Amino acid sequence: MLTYRILGPIEVQAEGEPVEINGTFQRTLLAALLVNHDRLVLTDSLIGELWEHNPPRNAENALQAHISRLRRRLRSVDPDETAPRFLSMPSGYRLCLNDDTFDADIFTHALLDVRANTALSPYEMITKLRDALTLWRGPTFGGNLGGFICQAAAVRYKEYRAAALERLFEAELKIGRHNEIVAELSELVESESLNERLCQQLMVALYRGGRQRDALAAYQRMRNRLMDELGVEPSPVLQKCQMAILAHDPALQPRPVPAHTNS
Incomplete structure (x- = not known):
């Protein structure tokens, strides 16, 4: 059984040990098949992914050679795998995860579960989401990869x-x-510079902690970024939050939530 990781630099592990996938072509090919696993990826799409507008002569043969090399590499570190991992079809290729694990699937399934399960308490939601977010080690694929x-x-x-x-x-x-998440939110608002929802949450957290001036300063920084980068004002939702802070709107305060239990 293999473990694939793309929420950060692309990695493959076999029994917890790293598997070296050499070459940009091999890593790009694996990444393209992984994000479409259990679905057919057309040959032309994969050729474009590897070579963009400059494919080699006999590009289909070159692609097939890369598929064969990748298949052999994964087979060499997981010789007990009986089900086929790669399916070759006339129009393309398909990667089958079988019993392998894939961090992006684990993450998205956790998010979808939280969205769908309206009975979750805030405490349960926090636990599930924080566990899922630990899967992220950096930008997807480690940064710019592929087409x-x-x-x-x-x-x-x-x-x-x-x-x-x-x-x-x-x-x-x-x-x-609110006090516990200010530092984390502040860092995220700086790195996710145009995410107005995170900015709004930071403003509320600061305001609830008695830091009205800092909350308004966070709004102004976001407004400046939006104007500089997009030439637009903050959304009506963010503007409404600013006005609520200026007015000391009681609606900004948290409502009582039942205490967490382990039952």
Whole structure:
């Protein structure tokens, strides 16, 4: 059984030991097949992913050679695997995870579970989301890798991570942990510079901690970034939050939540 990791530098592990996948072509090919695992990836799409607008002569043969090399490499570190890992079809290739694990799947399933399970308490939601977010070791694939397939996947997983963070801090605020999350939120707002939802959550956390001036300063920094980078004002939601802070709106304070139990 293998473990694939793309939420950070792309990695493969066999029984907890790292498996070296040599060469940019091999890593890009693996990444493109992983993010579409259990689905057919067309040959032309994979050729474009590896070589963009400059494919070699006999590109289909070159792609097939890379598939064979990757298949042999994975087989060499997991010789007991009986089910086929790669399926070759006339129009493309398919990677089958079988019993292998994939960090991006674990993460997205956790997020979808939190979204779907409305009976979860804020405490349970926090535990599930924090566990899932520990899977992230850096930017997807470790940064720029591949062509359209990999880049589109990187954008998608970044959006999933942002959604998980927003839900996490919503739950943290709901149970009154505003002081505990200020440092974490401040760092995220700086790195995720145009995420207005995280900025709003930071403003509320600061305000609840008696730091109205800092909350308004966070709003102003976000406004400056939006104006500088996009030429737009903050969203009506963020502007409303600023006005609520200025007015000391009681609605900004947390509502009582039942104490957490282990039952």
